[in-house]
Structures are given as C-alpha cells and as structure tokens.
C-alpha cells in the first residue's frame with residue numbers, strides 16, 4: 001500500500017451540489033500534505049470522501065482507493081485514520097465527559113456506550129493523552145461545558161488514542177487562541193517527526209507546520225497547483241488562489257500571509 005488515497009476521475013455531490021467533477025488526486029503514505037483553498041473549494045468534502053462519510057458518484061471509469069482498497073468496512077477504515085473536524089465538534093453530544101470523548105476513538109463512535117469495553121491499558125492510554133494535551137483536569141467535565149480549544153484538544157486525543165496511521169485535520173487551529181494553537185501545532189509536529197502522517201485541509205496558511213512537504217491548491221473542486229511546499233507556497237501563487245494581493249512571510253518554517261504593499 002503506497003498510497004493513503006488514490007482518486008481517479010472521482011465525482012461527488014453534497015446535497016445536490018456537484019463538488020468534484022472527475023477529480024484526480026493521490027497522496028502517498030508518509031507524505032505529509034496540506035490542501036489549501038478558499039471557502040467552498042471542496043476541502044472538507046475531500047476528507048469526507050476519504051473517511052467514507054460521503055460516497056462518490058458510481059461510474060466504471062472512476063476509481064477511489066483508500067489504503068489500496070475500494071471497499072471498506074467503515075469501522076476498520078476509521079481505525080486506520082484519526083479525524084479532527086468541525087462537524088465532529090458540532091456533532092458531539094454536550095453531555096459526553098472528556099475521558100469518554102477520548103475513549104470513543106477506539107470505536108470511532110460519538111461518545112461511549114454501555115456495550116463498549118475498554119481494557120486498563122486503553123484507559124491508561126487515554127489518561128496519558130489527556131496529560132500530554134494538558135486537559136487531564138477536565139477528564140470528568142462534559143464536552144458542552146468546555147471552551148472551543150479544550151474541545152479540540154479532546155478531539156485530537158480521540159483521533160490519536162488508537163494510534164492511527166494517518167491524521168486527517170480540518171482547519172485544526174480555527175477558534176483556538178495563540179497558546180492553544182501553538183500547543184496544537186507543536187503536538188502535530190512531534191507526531192509527524194515520530195512517523196504519524198498528517199493530511200491537513202485548511203485556508204489558514206499559518207497552520208501549515210514545517211514538516212508538511214507537499215502542498216496542493218484546490219479551487220472550485222479542482223486541483224490548480226500541486227508540488228513541493230517551497231515551490232507552491234509563494235506570494236503570487238497564494239494571491240492567485242485566493243484572488244487577492246498577498247505577501248507571504250516565511251519564518252522558522254511557517255508561512256504568514258499579510259496584505260501585499262501597494
């Protein structure tokens with residue numbers, strides 16, 4: 001299995017809106033990748049296709065492989081992936097306690113249920129993640145009574161608890177203050193350094209960590225640029241992608257967009 005996903009001629013709708021019309025796109029295993037594009041370009045839809053939350057239009061001419069397979073038991077597929085997204089944050093029941101949010105990652109479920117059993121090793125792993133993410137004091141607090149940043153940290157713990165091969169992150173630092181963003185980015189960097197692959201979709205250029213090597217520009221459901229980060233993330237490239245005059249400043253391997261001077 002050389003690829004996390006291989007999409008060839010894939011078309012997909014969201015409630016009647018055609019988002020992809022013959023999309024060709026692949027990401028190899030181990031290739032830390034950011035997919036960047038304006039609002040509505042199809043980034044979230046792409047992640048939902050990979051994780052089988054939505055399905056493509058069936059056609060003999062299209063192919064959609066995830067880890068080399070075109071048919072997946074959804075539970076099994078999600079056990080290979082860790083996902084953090086806005087939808088997940090919104091869908092999460094407000095009563096679920098912090099510890100259970102993390103444990104639910106073992107079953108890819110929303111909250112835990114009485115029939116789900118957890119070994120002492122699994123519970124210890126959840127406790128360890130809460131300590132690492134600095135939220136162990138909130139283990140018994142209901143999700144609905146946490147701040148956005150605290151919820152995100154618990155969702156990251158949920159995504160990591162079963163040691164996935166790859167993390168799919170949708171705008172991971174959106175809504176976080178500087179401290180929480182930096183903590184999140186630091187965690188993401190360490191994970192990549194230790195071999196967890198990250199595929200990040202975002203329109204926030206500043207949340208692309210230095211370990212990301214490939215950048216894909218997406219616009220209106222199409223790939224408009226794709227390649228090595230240094231070649232793709234340029235002021236003119238980003239200006240074209242977002243239709244505005246942007247100057248990109250690179251610092252310590254991160255990129256920051258500012259309005260271009262006249």
Ligand SMILES: Nc1ncnc2c1ncn2[C@@H]1O[C@H](COP(=O)(O)OP(=O)(O)OP(=O)(O)O)[C@@H](O)[C@H]1O
Pocket residue numbers: 014015016017019037038039040041042043044045046202203
């Ligand atoms: N639930 C939905 N019902 C109908 N159309 C949708 C739905 N969700 C998204 N779309 C449409 O699908 C297209 C792609 O949306 P998607 O959410 O994938 O974009 P995105 O790049 O993730 O945007 P953003 O940066 O705003 O999160 C857009 O045209 C959007 O209007």
